[in-house]
Amino acid sequence: MTAPDTNTALPEAATEIPDVEHSSQWKLMWWAFRRHRVAVIGGVIVLTLYFVAAFAEFLAPFAPQSTSSQNVYHPPQMPRLFYDTTYDGSGFGLHVRAFSRERDPFTLQTTYVPDPDRVIFISFFAKGTPYRLWGLIPMERRLFTASNPGDRFYLFGADRLGRDMYSRVIFGTRVSMTIGLVGVALALILGVTLGGISGYLGGVTDAVIQRFVELVLALPTIPIWLGLSAALPQDWSPLTRYFAITAILSLVGWTELARVVRGRFLALRNEDFVIAARLDGATRRRVILRHMAPSMASHIIASVTLAIPLMIIAETSLSFLGLGLQPPMVSWGVLLREAQNVQSISQAPWLFIPGAAVVLGVLSLNFLGDGIRDAADPYSEVQTS
Amino acid sequence: MTNPVLEIQNLITEFPTRNGVFRAVDDVSLTVEAGRTLCVVGESGSGKSVTARSVLQIVDHPGRITQGRILLHRHNTARRQGDEDDIVDLAALPARGPEIRAIRGRDVAMIFQEPMSALSPVHTIGNQIVEAIRLHEAISKKDAMDRAVELLRLVEIPTPEKAIKRYTFEYSGGMRQRAMIAMAIACNPSVLIADEPTTALDVTIQAEIIDLLRRLQQETGMGMMFITHDMGVVAEIADEVAVMYRGQVVERGAPLPIFEAPKEEYTQRLLAAVKRLDEPSPRRLAMRAASPPGATALKVDRLAKHFYLSAGLLGLRKETFVAVNDASLELREGENLGIVGESGSGKTTLGRCIQGVHGTTRGAIRFTGRDGRTTDLAKLKENELRPAWREIRMVFQDPFSSLNPRMTVGQIIGEPLLLLRTHSKHSLRQRVCELLDVVGLPQSAYDRYPHAFSGGQRQRIGIARAIAPEPRVIIADEATSALDVSLRIQILDLLLDLQERMGLSFLLISHDIAVIRYFCDRIAVMHRGKIVETGETEAVCSNPTHPYTRSLLSAVPVPDPRQRGKHVRTRYRADAESAA
Numbered sequence: 005m006t007a008p009d010t011n012t013a014l015p016e017a018a019t020e021i022p023d024v025e026h027s028s029q030w031k032l033m034w035w036a037f038r039r040h041r042v043a044v045i046g047g048v049i050v051l052t053l054y055f056v057a058a059f060a061e062f063l064a065p066f067a068p069q070s071t072s073s074q075n076v077y078h079p080p081q082m083p084r085l086f087y088d089t090t091y092d093g094s095g096f097g098l099h100v101r102a103f104s105r106e107r108d109p110f111t112l113q114t115t116y117v118p119d120p121d122r123v124i125f126i127s128f129f130a131k132g133t134p135y136r137l138w139g140l141i142p143m144e145r146r147l148f149t150a151s152n153p154g155d156r157f158y159l160f161g162a163d164r165l166g167r168d169m170y171s172r173v174i175f176g177t178r179v180s181m182t183i184g185l186v187g188v189a190l191a192l193i194l195g196v197t198l199g200g201i202s203g204y205l206g207g208v209t210d211a212v213i214q215r216f217v218e219l220v221l222a223l224p225t226i227p228i229w230l231g232l233s234a235a236l237p238q239d240w241s242p243l244t245r246y247f248a249i250t251a252i253l254s255l256v257g258w259t260e261l262a263r264v265v266r267g268r269f270l271a272l273r274n275e276d277f278v279i280a281a282r283l284d285g286a287t288r289r290r291v292i293l294r295h296m297a298p299s300m301a302s303h304i305i306a307s308v309t310l311a312i313p314l315m316i317i318a319e320t321s322l323s324f325l326g327l328g329l330q331p332p333m334v335s336w337g338v339l340l341r342e343a344q345n346v347q348s349i350s351q352a353p354w355l356f357i358p359g360a361a362v363v364l365g366v367l368s369l370n371f372l373g374d375g376i377r378d379a380a381d382p383y384s385e386v387q388t389s
Numbered sequence: 390m391t392n393p394v395l396e397i398q399n400l401i402t403e404f405p406t407r408n409g410v411f412r413a414v415d416d417v418s419l420t421v422e423a424g425r426t427l428c429v430v431g432e433s434g435s436g437k438s439v440t441a442r443s444v445l446q447i448v449d450h451p452g453r454i455t456q457g458r459i460l461l462h463r464h465n466t467a468r469r470q471g472d473e474d475d476i477v478d479l480a481a482l483p484a485r486g487p488e489i490r491a492i493r494g495r496d497v498a499m500i501f502q503e504p505m506s507a508l509s510p511v512h513t514i515g516n517q518i519v520e521a522i523r524l525h526e527a528i529s530k531k532d533a534m535d536r537a538v539e540l541l542r543l544v545e546i547p548t549p550e551k552a553i554k555r556y557t558f559e560y561s562g563g564m565r566q567r568a569m570i571a572m573a574i575a576c577n578p579s580v581l582i583a584d585e586p587t588t589a590l591d592v593t594i595q596a597e598i599i600d601l602l603r604r605l606q607q608e609t610g611m612g613m614m615f616i617t618h619d620m621g622v623v624a625e626i627a628d629e630v631a632v633m634y635r636g637q638v639v640e641r642g643a644p645l646p647i648f649e650a651p652k653e654e655y656t657q658r659l660l661a662a663v664k665r666l667d668e669p670s671p672r673r674l675a676m677r678a679a680s681p682p683g684a685t686a687l688k689v690d691r692l693a694k695h696f697y698l699s700a701g702l703l704g705l706r707k708e709t710f711v712a713v714n715d716a717s718l719e720l721r722e723g724e725n726l727g728i729v730g731e732s733g734s735g736k737t738t739l740g741r742c743i744q745g746v747h748g749t750t751r752g753a754i755r756f757t758g759r760d761g762r763t764t765d766l767a768k769l770k771e772n773e774l775r776p777a778w779r780e781i782r783m784v785f786q787d788p789f790s791s792l793n794p795r796m797t798v799g800q801i802i803g804e805p806l807l808l809l810r811t812h813s814k815h816s817l818r819q820r821v822c823e824l825l826d827v828v829g830l831p832q833s834a835y836d837r838y839p840h841a842f843s844g845g846q847r848q849r850i851g852i853a854r855a856i857a858p859e860p861r862v863i864i865a866d867e868a869t870s871a872l873d874v875s876l877r878i879q880i881l882d883l884l885l886d887l888q889e890r891m892g893l894s895f896l897l898i899s900h901d902i903a904v905i906r907y908f909c910d911r912i913a914v915m916h917r918g919k920i921v922e923t924g925e926t927e928a929v930c931s932n933p934t935h936p937y938t939r940s941l942l943s944a945v946p947v948p949d950p951r952q953r954g955k956h957v958r959t960r961y962r963a964d965a966e967s968a969a
Contacts, residue, residue: 026837029795276791279746280854283783284805285775298795 033302036379043375049368057178061135064171065126065149065157068334070133072156072166077352078103079116080161080169083126090121098148099123100157125151161354163342169354172334173361179335181365183250183319184312190254192308195261202262203269204292214266217259225256229318233327242333249328253318257311264307268300302380309373313366320362336362393462394612395421395444395497395580400457400480402436402443413439413452415636421580421612426603428623428644429616431633432659432873433844437616440633441582444614445493446484454480461496461579495525498573502585504565508557514541514568515553521575540571544601562732563594567601574605581606582614587622591731591900596944596958599626618873620663621946624648625953632656644950662875663948666903669927672885673725677910683722685757686894687743687781687862691715692752692767694735694742712738714918715752718896720862723888725895727909727926729902729941735918736898740866742767743896744783745774756781759861779809782855786867788847792839798825799835802853809858824853827890828883845876849883856887864896869904881908902945906930914938937961 027035037043056063081100088094102122106115132149136142150157160169202213232252236245272278273296281295316336322328323337324344331338339358343349349356402414414436421427431437442448444459459479479497482489493499501507509517518537519530528536534553541549544567552564560568566586573581583602587595603626606613615626623630623644630647632640632655640653651657694713712735720726730736741747743754745766754766758780766777785791792801803821806812812820822832828849839847848868855863865884869877881904887893899905905912905926912929914922914937922935933939940961 026841028838032840276785276787277793280783280785280791280851281793281804282771283744283746283778284854285778285808286804287772290808295793295796299793 029298029302033379037375040375040378042371046368046371046375049364050372053177053181053365056174057181060174060178061137062143063147064174065132065146066168066171067133067135068167068172068175069332070167072162074105075156075158075162075166076114076164078158078162078166080159080354081157083159087123089123092123098126100126124155124157126157127151160357161352163355164348169357172339173358175334176336176339176358177361179246179329179333180316180319180337180362183246183253183335184315187250187253187257187315188308188311190250191257191261191311194254194258196265196304198258199262199265200269203266203273217262220256220259228256229322230325230327233322242330245329246333249319249322253315257315260311261304261307264303265300268303269296272296272299306373306377306380309369309376313369316362316366392423393420394423395614396460396462397440397444398458398460400440400443400459401455402439402448402452403455404452412636414443417638419631419638421614423579423612424606424610425628426606426613426615426626427629427631428627429614429631429633430618430620430623432618432875435633436636437633438584441499441584441614441616444479444582445497445499446479446482446489461492463496491525494521495576496578497580497582498576498578499582499584500566500569500573500586502588504562504569505557507569508565510557513554513556514560518572518575521572525576536575540575541568543605544568544571562590563597566590566598570601570605574609577609578611580612580614584616585618588617593731593940593944596946602626619946620660620874620948624948624950625946632659648948648950658875662878666874666878666907667948668906670881670885670907672882673908673910676885676889680723682724682910685719686722687720688755689716689718689743690753690755691717692739692742692754693750694738694747695750711918713742716920718913718920720894720896722894723892724911725897725909727905727912728896728898728915729900729905729912730915731900734915736915737866739915740864740896740898744781744864745769745777779858780860781862781864782858782860784851784855784863784865784868787871788844788851791851792847794839797836797838798850801839801850802857805854805858824857827856827887828853845872845880848872848880852883856891859891860893862894862896864898866898867900868897870899870901877904878907884908902930902942914941
């Protein structure tokens, strides 16, 4: 639907939006992406989650490992603003209602009842237990914590050791969200290299690599993961284990990427503009890096975004089964292990909150990936509108 | 005397876009009469296809009819001859409703440009025709099958009893279009809308399809709305012509007055371009008179190219496909050589072999460089070819896929110069701006991306890239076939202009005789990988010696309605000849 060509005058489409014609692929992609509402929302949530992951120590009100035998299975508390109590008087300020512990004289079961007399104040940027940001910078202040250093409060409840679930979910975000990133990065290196070689060389090499990819795809993933993680030595440090798990996850994840890269490579190799670049005298390297790579980049980014949630799910499943990461490492999967038995579920349903975090993270990454995939080839649209 | 079957009255079809509403069809009124052909002519983007699609309400999303009436006179149709008024307004019917579906394919049928995408690949041709019949008529499967065989016989498909069991991919392009026509006329429609039905076909097949459509029309008395951009086809088939430009019908009337005394300025321009293309460029003749072609620049000697296809289990059995078979050519300095042939004749492969994009199987390509040394390009490897690639450049057919959408125009044109390392950063920009000037583009194009330009402008960018390293030979592979007629001639004139300025030689590959006749001094006719005839263009065109050339030339539609039916078509069958 282009305007009729009149040789010297520029087409109408060009004059309507003045900056489209000067816009590079990334700008056009950004415009196409922005029209995809759900993807934008997904993108914002993903960015927030990674922000949380980056500053977990600062954002968590308490250390994830600090236990409290007084507060086993403490229920969640709502933050409130107005208070009127006998001990703390009445007034206005961010606080939660304190709970007092009671034991049933017959069943000996512990229950928590709201204590109308006391509240626990929360203040922003208050000093809490000292910590090191990223294990490096010693800090004391947290985004918010109990105003009185001895107090504890539980926005998401507490687990069987009285640890604050809210802080643990925040720390879990760090591990769960990055395990996807690191795993995909490994998969990307493997996939792009093997896919690129396969697509570029073709012939026997291509056939061998493709059959290998099919072989890997034919392996049942869950038993393989189980087998490999079970084979990891139990005495490895949590960090070593973390990297070993990512390696295991990416072992299967790279095949999809290798196929995408090979497909794009084959399609691009015979494009007129790539032949034109060859005839311009560009070397092989330049043809690939300067002329072909930019066309592939957007598609690769889209596939990567869609691969991350798969990794997150895989890590969660493995850890839930007790074969992935091990405590004291905190990930969403590790946290969900607490919710494995019926008793704890009936007593403390808030142990499922990490599951909600998984759903949120995976859904928003999927929406984001869908949006990027739709925007990945902005030129088809420019030509027709 | 007038017997309208389809009347389009003040039709407006709009596409909402980000920057407001785009009116693709703007107040169009047309009438199709029973037993007559209305040709709708116009260049790309003139709204002729959208008009046709509006009739059946199959305009692409988000387009919609916002105004006007499309009246189908059912009492005038081939099926029911009656006096009572039975008029349906197609524009008023809901687009997804059963009423319009009953009309699609039954009263109004449509054939498309690309039969491959319009036919289903997973059903046999027979089943598809049966389906089309049984959708509208309650007859048994067996009767419908018999009818399908009859239809295939009607559209001259050989051995219809066997052909009916074949799949779309087993048919050639021409056969597919015939099958498509058979399906369209299956329910004996009152109106047949043909949207560029011959554009994707070779001229010889185009001629056969046009003959077929005309014969069917005489037999069934259906009204035909024939959409085309080719004035030659119009002259051949039209009873009435409507010229469209930017969504509006600018001129309507009988073909003779329109061809001979066009009233509107746009029609005049269009026909002037067509007429100019029908004879050799006077500019070229003058240039040759001033400086005749010089020494041999490029000599292709018995070049052959075989492709090996793996077949069988594990790809162990190899099959050979001969794309180019012992082709010999000679291109002199300052000369234009045209290679003409139909699709699959191997002309593109020949061009790419000469350029060195493909390796060759046999033969020599002797290229004499600027330094006077002659090298055989067929023996060189890719990195040894680079110096030759500086002097032999290529202009591609598709102006959309041949420019990297991710680079600016300045980067695209500057790429060969950048790689030669002959220019500094500043002088490179200057040189690219010069080149933009030469090909008639504003210097502001430098920082824009290709998507900001239309097809003709993109082709100019491609030409600027080709001439950037000051080559001696340019191979233009169908460089104008993606463009409209008026643009085609502008691009050819630009190439002639460059020839005069830079002393270039051109190897123009085309399926379009008119383009070759306008532009080329000598012509080589290719058929099934072989060059069957070479010679001076005018000599070959006026007095072809090889039977294939004769059939090719006789199939070309002449843009003059007076010539209609006067010249005799000859059909060429290579198999018949080789058997003899």
